[in-house]
């Protein structure tokens with residue numbers, strides 16, 4: 001697939017079925033995704049794969065944090081079963097004199113973005129899912145999070161089931177402007 005076609009046709013897929021990439025395939029794709037831009041090459045992230053019964057363990061934790069309502073607990077428990085493979089995304093920031101945390105977060109998200117494109121390129125699909133459960137102490141413990149780490153959610157991975165509609169078009173001209181088009185007074189006139 002051409003890069004442009006791959007970028008344009010990738011969609012988040014809420015309904016995912018088997019197959020998902022096996023461990024070796026996933027490792028190769030993660031290796032490729034590690035080429036994403038990363039200031040200082042700090043690699044301030046790590047990924048944790050969950051398959052089969054591991055997803056059920058996560059489901060039990062989500063249910064435990066879902067309150068007393070039986071239906072809400074059942075819904076929470078079923079969430080990780082929406083894909084055959086979940087890849088938890090963990091930000092592992094490091095102290096650095098020149099590279100602040102936000103840049104490290106940007107590097108981590110670039111890896112996830114690249115990985116989702118590579119998965120699409122291989123015929124798989126994915127969706128990044130987040131939510132308050134990422135802050136849950138039990139969920140953090142389950143993923144082995146250290147004190148300074150942050151769970152950024154899970155990339156749900158598998159094969160798209162059902163048609164994925166094309167992405168609605170956006171107007172790029174609203175998001176890209178030339179500095180000279182901003183008008184006087186903008187961009188620090190009279191400054192440096």
Ligand SMILES: Cc1cc2nc3c(=O)[nH]c(=O)nc-3n(C[C@H](O)[C@H](O)[C@H](O)COP(=O)(O)O)c2cc1C
Pocket residue numbers: 010011012013127128129130131153167
């Ligand atoms: C950081 C991040 C968090 C997201 N969290 C969720 C989520 O919790 N639930 C969900 O349905 N989609 C989530 N998404 C997927 C977006 O909804 C999706 O990317 C968006 O609708 C655009 O669709 P597309 O990826 O097909 O272009 C998330 C995406 C990102 C980048």
